[in-house]
Amino acid sequence: MHLSADTDNQSNEPRVWAIGGGKGGVGKSVICTALAMSLARQGERCVVIDADLGGANLHTFLGMPNPRHTLSDLFRKKVDGLEDILLPTPYENLSLVSGTRAMLDMANLSYQQKMKMIRQIFALPADHIFLDLGAGSSYNVLDFFIAANDGLLVIMPTPTSIENAYHFLRAVYFRKLRKVMKRLGVDELVNSSLNEKVRGGIRTPQDLMADLKQRDPGVGNAIALEMEQFSPCLIVNQAQRNENSELADEIAMACRDFFGIEVKVSGVVRADERVLISLNSRRPVLDMFPNSPFAEDVQRIVRKMTPDTEAEHERRSTAAQL
Amino acid sequence: MNEEALQRSYKRFGLTPDASLREVELAFHKLRKLYSDNSLATYSLLEDGDLPDRLNSLQAAYDMILQSRLYSQPASDQAFPERRQEDRRDQDSRIVVVDADPQQKPGLFLKQMREARNMSIHNVAERTKIGPHQLQCIEAQDFTALPAPVYLRGFLKEFCRAVKVQDPDQLVEAFMMLYSEAT
Numbered sequence A: 001m002h003l004s005a006d007t008d009n010q011s012n013e014p015r016v017w018a019i020g021g022g023k024g025g026v027g028k029s030v031i032c033t034a035l036a037m038s039l040a041r042q043g044e045r046c047v048v049i050d051a052d053l054g055g056a057n058l059h060t061f062l063g064m065p066n067p068r069h070t071l072s073d074l075f076r077k078k079v080d081g082l083e084d085i086l087l088p089t090p091y092e093n094l095s096l097v098s099g100t101r102a103m104l105d106m107a108n109l110s111y112q113q114k115m116k117m118i119r120q121i122f123a124l125p126a127d128h129i130f131l132d133l134g135a136g137s138s139y140n141v142l143d144f145f146i147a148a149n150d151g152l153l154v155i156m157p158t159p160t161s162i163e164n165a166y167h168f169l170r171a172v173y174f175r176k177l178r179k180v181m182k183r184l185g186v187d188e189l190v191n192s193s194l195n196e197k198v199r200g201g202i203r204t205p206q207d208l209m210a211d212l213k214q215r216d217p218g219v220g221n222a223i224a225l226e227m228e229q230f231s232p233c234l235i236v237n238q239a240q241r242n243e244n245s246e247l248a249d250e251i252a253m254a255c256r257d258f259f260g261i262e263v264k265v266s267g268v269v270r271a272d273e274r275v276l277i278s279l280n281s282r283r284p285v286l287d288m289f290p291n292s293p294f295a296e297d298v299q300r301i302v303r304k305m306t307p308d309t310e311a312e313h314e315r316r317s318t319a320a321q322l
Numbered sequence B: 001m002n003e004e005a006l007q008r009s010y011k012r013f014g015l016t017p018d019a020s021l022r023e024v025e026l027a028f029h030k031l032r033k034l035y036s037d038n039s040l041a042t043y044s045l046l047e048d049g050d051l052p053d054r055l056n057s058l059q060a061a062y063d064m065i066l067q068s069r070l071y072s073q074p075a076s077d078q079a080f081p082e083r084r085q086e087d088r089r090d091q092d093s094r095i096v097v098v099d100a101d102p103q104q105k106p107g108l109f110l111k112q113m114r115e116a117r118n119m120s121i122h123n124v125a126e127r128t129k130i131g132p133h134q135l136q137c138i139e140a141q142d143f144t145a146l147p148a149p150v151y152l153r154g155f156l157k158e159f160c161r162a163v164k165v166q167d168p169d170q171l172v173e174a175f176m177m178l179y180s181e182a183t
Helices: A007-012 A028-041 A071-075 A111-122 A139-147 A159-184 A187-200 A205-215 A217-227 A247-259 A274-280 A293-305 A307-321 B003-012 B021-036 B050-071 B081-089 B106-116 B121-128 B132-139 B149-163 B168-182
Strands: A015-020 A046-051 A086-088 A094-097 A128-133 A150-155 A233-239 A264-270
Touching (some): A015 A139, A028 A150, A028 A293, A159 A217, A159 A247, A205 A217, A205 A247, A247 B021, B021 B050
């Protein structure tokens, strides 16, 4: 479920991926860049959008100088649309929308600005769009995460990262719930009991759903049906080979039982010191170390998440051979 | 039984009602272990003192599933006339004699009865809706892996009926006695 500017032209609409995860420094930007690079190399038109409003530096990950056009130009109405600030990168099929830098007012987008930007994102001429979200669980981050086709949660195997990820998940869930209730026109009806219940000890979405269904089966079931669509993906980054092999599945299991949220495991990315080297050289890992364990793992994730693209390329290459 | 609560129990284990009992067991033990081990994936979810409640609620979900299977009736004979005939054909009423003592070794007795009737573990599992693993544990008298007594009793009765033990009550009592001595 996402907002779309152009509903009768769905086949040309890009697939929008949002990369979040609550905690800073877990590798969201590195993973985001690598996913986009991997698909761009397959010939897919990709755009990375630096949506870390207030702390943007995705251009550095791509080895680009300070960008001349950024999202600030859009928000200050210096340009007409998102398309006008699309920057080419040194890599084929890959464009960048640079974020705002050191502009605290931009971290507080109005809701209208945000919705306008989301509509423009879905109207960009591309196959895949990657939103690199900032850390934390602010409404800006949550709303982009909810609007995307695929919400990717990047974590690393540390207690703090996992704790933040759970916090993030819960925040996204409740934000989406409010939106669903608003759309169904039941926000007033349910709100009061909700607030009372949240204070009175309902702590997980699962408890909440059970309670809603009990209060009003019709409304409860309608909401539950919509909320079941919420199924974020999980990437465990910087994993240690032996210790963390099952962590992603365990987190998915815990999310299912504890929150009643179905988390899909996209994959595990091994810790790889080449990532730091490439960061310091300001060159993407997939460019500098295309055969590294990191690159392998990212490509495995891309294959898993875009089975159709894979099949399409096979078809094309077979056709070329004939 | 509350159908919705049952659905929710299955969902917690990431399963649907057509899962085998073995799958239910596995998922239950895995989840239980995940919480008990204070693993990376769960430690921040539980506050101090939450663990016993969590484990109890898991146990309740598991019990609910077991119970629903215990009382679920096999599909009506009317709906499957051919099955009815088949059942009648293998109403294997011949008296079989096995050498295990039903009082001393009820598990072995059940196993020998089953073999004497040319049934595999899976045949019995299909007929009784009890997981093959549970059946094997009953035969081996492996008490650690068996469910709570209230369910175990029901499982044993079903098992006896499937392999046509002459005096099921006596065997069930003998087994339960050994079980309570061992646990």
